Amino acid sequence: MKRLELVVVQFEEVKRLIEVGRVPQLRLAHILLDSAVELIMHRMAEAELDGERYHFDQLENLRRIEAMRKSDNPLHRRFARGPSDEQLSSEIKRLEAMVTSKRKRKKINDNFGDKIDFLVERTRLPGSIAPVLKKLHDYRNETYHRDQHRVEVIRPAVLIYFDAACTVLDLYEPGVLIGDGALGPELARFQDTRPGHHDPFEVSHRAAKQLREEVGLDLAAVRTALVDHLLGRLDDLESGLAYVEENSVNGAAPGDAIRIMQIEDGDIEAIFDNEVLRSRKYPLTMKDVKSWIERATAMEDMDDKHTLFAELAALEDEFEDLESKVREAVWRIDEAANMR
Secondary structure, eight states, rough: HHHHHHHHHHHHHHHHHHHOOOHHHHHHHHHHHHHHHHHHHHHHHHHHHHTTTHHHHHHHHHHHHHHHHHHSSHHHHHHHOSSOOOHHHHHHHHHTTTTTOHHHHHHHHHHHHHHHHHHHHHHHHHHHGHHHHHHHHHHHHHHSSSOOGGGGGGHHHHHHHHHHHHHOOOOOOOOOTOOOOOHHHHHHHHSSOOOOOOOOGHHHHHHHHHHHHHHOOOHHHHHHHHHHHHHHEEHHHHHHHHHHHHHTTTTOOOTTHHHHTTTOOTTTTHHHHHHHHHHHHOOOOOOHHHHHOOOEEEEEGGGHHHHHHHHHHHHHHHHHHHHHHHHHHHHHHHEEEEEE
């Protein structure tokens, strides 16, 4: 149970940090949650891949024989005995269909998103949780690697991540080793102490259930915070685009600003000629901005936590690049005005 204890201690610390509730503590809670989820998923993926070991080792042996037969070294060819070339090729193809390739194994080992996809594919994780985990991992990378902090939504994000992490913990089967000894205090409190109900295999599930209840997820409050945050950003996006058009030196028509944000590098004609700019076909128009606002507003009626955050993730993925460009354009206009 030592492996489970390592994870549960992180959950307990996250719970304490959430109770403090300040941004520095919530940032650390987010990082700890992400670490715990990745560790659990690593172990789950490892267990799945271990189940393929017999066939994987068989495949590797046959590939070695195949390589020896094609070798320029006559000694290698001499010892590459066994089935015929045709049988060898057929058996290799059969085994390849039964195991996870080396390339995919490396991606699963190295990448958070690939772990999720693999575990969803193997039905070890529900598909509905995948976009939630991926987006919250992106948030973690921003705060951990790039010193970018989504202060306005950090609390609801951490609460949703805690809830999702409890789902992952509940699906985790850590197993029990002989000689594990008595449970430490962090795990002991989740043990069923009733006579005849002591089951070490249930500790992870009981911990997930109890931790989720102790922290809680006020979905209505989280939903309101996320929707207000999204609508505020989209309102700023609209205002920023209007500001760019108002300050255009060439005279802008409605919709020109969003076109300007999408001009390809080196397209000098579109930069200096409005008619050329308007003749170009760009992926985004103001209809998309209107659609984003409508979708963000519709989130107010969502009652499923995973669907709610998945929609947030999808919307952010669609408009954040444009949002960044508009902010930079507004900043440049203001800087130019300040230099006058």
